[in-house]
Structure formats: C-alpha cells, structure tokens
Amino acid sequence: MDRPNILLIHSDQHRYDCVAANGHPFVRTPNLDRVAAEGISFSHAFTPTPVCTPARNSLLYGVWPARHQAVANRGTEAGRPAVEGLPTFAQSLSGAGYHLSYVGKWGIAGDPLQAGFHDYLPGQGYRAWRADQGLPPVPSEGGWLGGQDPFVTPEQSQVGWEAGHVIDRLRAVASEDGPFFIRWDPYGPHLPNVVPEPYYSLYPPDSIPPWPSFPDPLQGKPFIQAQMRRTWGVDGWQWPDWAPLVSAYLAQITLMDAQIGRVLTELDDLGLAESTLVVYTCDHGDLCGGHGMIDKHHVMYDDVVHVPLILRWPAGADPGRVCEAFVSHELDLAATFCDMAGAPLPDTFQGSSLLPLLRGAPAPTRADIFSTYYGSQFGLYSSRMVRDRRWKYVWNATAEDELYDLLQDPAEIHNRAGDPSLREVAERLRHRLVAWMEETSDPLLNEWTRRLLLEGRTRP
Known part of the structure; x- marks a missing residue:
C-alpha cells in the first residue's frame, strides 16, 4: 500500500x-x-x-x-x-x-x-x-x-x-x-x-x-x-x-x-x-x-x-x-x-x-460505546456513559442516573432510570460500564463505587 x-x-x-x-x-x-x-x-x-x-x-x-x-x-x-x-x-x-x-x-x-x-x-x-x-x-x-x-x-x-x-x-x-x-x-x-x-x-x-x-x-x-x-x-x-x-x-x-x-x-x-x-x-x-x-x-x-x-x-x-x-x-x-x-x-x-x-x-463487533466527564466548569461533578444501539445509561456519581430509550425517545427527554420495568436493562448496562471502567483503569472506580453500580445502589 x-x-x-x-x-x-x-x-x-x-x-x-x-x-x-x-x-x-x-x-x-x-x-x-x-x-x-x-x-x-x-x-x-x-x-x-x-x-x-x-x-x-x-x-x-x-x-x-x-x-x-x-x-x-x-x-x-x-x-x-x-x-x-x-x-x-x-x-x-x-x-x-x-x-x-x-x-x-x-x-x-x-x-x-x-x-x-x-x-x-x-x-x-x-x-x-x-x-x-x-x-x-x-x-x-x-x-x-x-x-x-x-x-x-x-x-x-x-x-x-x-x-x-x-x-x-x-x-x-x-x-x-x-x-x-x-x-x-x-x-x-x-x-x-x-x-x-x-x-x-x-x-x-x-x-x-x-x-x-x-x-x-x-x-x-x-x-x-x-x-x-x-x-x-x-x-x-x-x-x-x-x-x-x-x-x-x-x-x-x-x-x-x-x-x-x-x-x-x-x-x-x-x-x-x-x-x-x-x-x-x-x-x-x-x-x-x-x-x-x-x-x-x-x-x-x-x-x-x-x-x-x-x-x-x-x-x-x-x-x-x-x-x-x-x-x-x-x-x-x-x-x-x-x-x-x-x-x-x-x-x-x-x-x-x-x-x-x-x-x-x-464492521467490528463493538456492541457499545462510552464517554466520560470529570468536572471542569462544575467542580468535581462526574459522569460516565454507556450507549448501545437502543439504550443509553448515564451514571452521574453525585446525582440521578439517566436511562434513555433511543428508539422510542431519540431526543432523550424522558429519563427512565427509575422505571421498574427496565430494571434488567439498567442492571445490564451498569455491569457493562463497570467492566469497561476496569479495562480503562478509570480513577472513579473503587470498591465503593463498584458496589454501588453492581448492586444497583445508585440514585434512580
């Protein structure tokens, strides 16, 4: 070539x-x-x-x-x-x-x-x-x-x-x-x-x-x-x-x-x-x-x-x-x-x-994609995003989490993080997020935050 x-x-x-x-x-x-x-x-x-x-x-x-x-x-x-x-x-x-x-x-x-x-x-x-x-x-x-x-x-x-x-x-x-x-x-x-x-x-x-x-x-x-x-x-x-x-x-x-x-x-x-x-x-x-x-x-x-x-x-x-x-x-x-x-x-x-x-x-088989935020204009407010073809989950370390159905709500108006019918979706995405944070040595991941995410103790 x-x-x-x-x-x-x-x-x-x-x-x-x-x-x-x-x-x-x-x-x-x-x-x-x-x-x-x-x-x-x-x-x-x-x-x-x-x-x-x-x-x-x-x-x-x-x-x-x-x-x-x-x-x-x-x-x-x-x-x-x-x-x-x-x-x-x-x-x-x-x-x-x-x-x-x-x-x-x-x-x-x-x-x-x-x-x-x-x-x-x-x-x-x-x-x-x-x-x-x-x-x-x-x-x-x-x-x-x-x-x-x-x-x-x-x-x-x-x-x-x-x-x-x-x-x-x-x-x-x-x-x-x-x-x-x-x-x-x-x-x-x-x-x-x-x-x-x-x-x-x-x-x-x-x-x-x-x-x-x-x-x-x-x-x-x-x-x-x-x-x-x-x-x-x-x-x-x-x-x-x-x-x-x-x-x-x-x-x-x-x-x-x-x-x-x-x-x-x-x-x-x-x-x-x-x-x-x-x-x-x-x-x-x-x-x-x-x-x-x-x-x-x-x-x-x-x-x-x-x-x-x-x-x-x-x-x-x-x-x-x-x-x-x-x-x-x-x-x-x-x-x-x-x-x-x-x-x-x-x-x-x-x-x-x-x-x-x-x-x-x-195309490679990436099933999802990620993005991160560490603060800047708003102090230490931090977020992590995982997004697949339909769902987007945002873990906000000090605020409500967000979950959007991109098929039904592409404008991301309706936060579904607290919807009991989507508990399994949220759990799957949280587990995927933890795995990725481990792969990338994310400094926000520690024993406490790992438990919060894996056990679903984040704020819906």
Whole structure:
C-alpha cells in the first residue's frame, strides 16, 4: 500500500446533525457533503469526553482521559498537562518520514512542536494579523452569543485566514519528497460565532424550527442541568430567544464549509486529491439550545457526544458509503493514522484503526460505546456513559442516573432510570460500564463505587 498524505480537519464543537449529508433539513454544507459522497461517513462516532482539552488530548495520545489525566479544560486545576512519557501519533508519523504541519487551535498544554509536528501556525495569530491589516477587532458586543462581523470578507474571517495558510502549506509540501500530514483545527463553530456577510443573514432566526429536544422540562434529571441554565442566564428562554444563537451557529458552519471547499479545490489543482486521505471531524458537539441549554460539559446527550466523522481516500476506499460501526473517534483516528502511515503503533494506544472499514471489511463487533466527564466548569461533578444501539445509561456519581430509550425517545427527554420495568436493562448496562471502567483503569472506580453500580445502589 502506498502511504497516503493525510489532511485532518478537526473543528470545534460541531454537532453530528448539523451536516446536510447527515440529515439536517436545511444547513448548507456542500463541501462536506462532497467529501461524504466521495468517501465514507461514520454514523455512530462518539467523543471520549464532551470537553475541548481532554478530547484533544485523547486524539494526540490515542488514549482515554483516564490514561492521559488531562481531564478538564485549561484554567482549572484539573486542566493539567497530560502525564509525561505518553507517545503521540505525531511522533510516530514523524519517525516514519512524514512532514507534519499544524494550523489553528491547539487547546492543550505545550505546543505542536513539542508533540511531533514540524511547523505550527497558531490560531491566536489571527488577532495580530487583523490589526496589521488595519481591521477592527472581532466585535464582542454579543458576548458568548455571537453576532455579525461587518468588517471583514469571508476570506478575512479567522476560518478564512486559516484556510489560506493551509493552502500555503499544501503548496509548500506539494513539491517535497515524502508524505505529509496537515492538521487544521478551525475554532468554529464553538461559541461565540461572529460571522461576516453573506453568511450572517443566511439563516433568518424566524425560519429556524426548535430542536427536537426543545423544550425539555428536565423532569427527573440531575439538578445541575437546571443550574446550567441559570449559570448561563438562559433560564426561561423561549425559542425566539434561542433562534439567533442557532442562526449564528449554522452560519459559522456554512462559512467554514466554504473555506474547506477552498482547501479541497487546492488539493485538486495540485494533483494531490487521489493520494490524500481527507478526514473531517471535531472534538465534540454543542447543545446550542438543545434541552434549553448552551455549550456542552456535564451532559451526555447526543447533542454533545455524537460527532461527524467523514473520511475520503480515493486511492484506497470506495465512495459513498455509510458505516454504522461504533467509533470512539479521537482514539480510533490516532490508531488509524499510524496504521495508514506504516508507523509503529504505540503500545499505550487504546483505539482501533479504521483502515479495515475504509477497505470495506465487515464492521467490528463493538456492541457499545462510552464517554466520560470529570468536572471542569462544575467542580468535581462526574459522569460516565454507556450507549448501545437502543439504550443509553448515564451514571452521574453525585446525582440521578439517566436511562434513555433511543428508539422510542431519540431526543432523550424522558429519563427512565427509575422505571421498574427496565430494571434488567439498567442492571445490564451498569455491569457493562463497570467492566469497561476496569479495562480503562478509570480513577472513579473503587470498591465503593463498584458496589454501588453492581448492586444497583445508585440514585434512580
């Protein structure tokens, strides 16, 4: 197998259902749709944790947060660097002869050059570039809720500026010997989404219907979910209050998609498309008004744990397929990159390569998938999720557990954890969760918590 070049586009906080190819009724993502049509889309990819820093560490090191221990965002005590000595996928690829470039958000301790990359353009450089161009700062009047940027063209937006640098890197490496790996991490559509025209007006707020999970009375659910509404000041918001936020979110996605299109066109023009694996994904999703909440963190709803994952490899994978296998995307991508590069797979890695699936092999037999939360914005509040094809069980260590019938209640409105008729379902999922926590050396599992879960003494 000829080793492919690899272009990883790893955005920030993009919901699975906000890609047209994934079923959204009106969001415009023609370039991501093209990648899906020409490649393979994974319909059941899930984040190891719905928080930026720990998810990104899981991709870099190929392990669960319990292993790398950088379990919260920077700026908190738990937002410490990963444990020393863990190898990165970038180091493996570098040792195998790849030239590695990084553009955009890093979001974890250290920097890409320390992790195995050879050059790095940080997303923070956009502010200085903007000032050098005589452009006003990005408007901040809308706070975290975002708004319009009337001062720039789409190409002058941050995602447009980053796309230009990705194109520059492609042109630089096109004439070099040896394969390349370029990772581009756009900041969007993480809030605040401040978007230039013509994208800002693309989705009129009064034309946007509520999410299926809106409204959610939060009946029988952990109090922290209601507290989150109060923390953000959105308690009592009706859909007309949320719609402008969703409008800006969708606008940012379409703006980003257009800039991805510029990069894909450059791949074509340079004659690199056939020999390049293109990967699009993100770190986690976004509530964005779902369940009447904002951002992510302490919930395990599909709004935040279900992520888009699209791979295109013309030289090695048949186009237009949808794979329904469960994928722990950050861990599995790290293993995939090493596999495709012919690079050594560190024995610390905990994911599985997706290369067999790209080649059309039968899907692996993962019967379930997991996600974790360790606190961050809300102290030491911790959760663990196990999800199979029908049921999702969430163990909240200091609050009510959650159980959702995803077949009958895909919006996850009705918590069935206390339903006596589902006692056997809950018991099966708790036992599976304990087994997985043991496999991954989860620090939350001890003699006491094991008994709580196995004996069903958690709080229904």
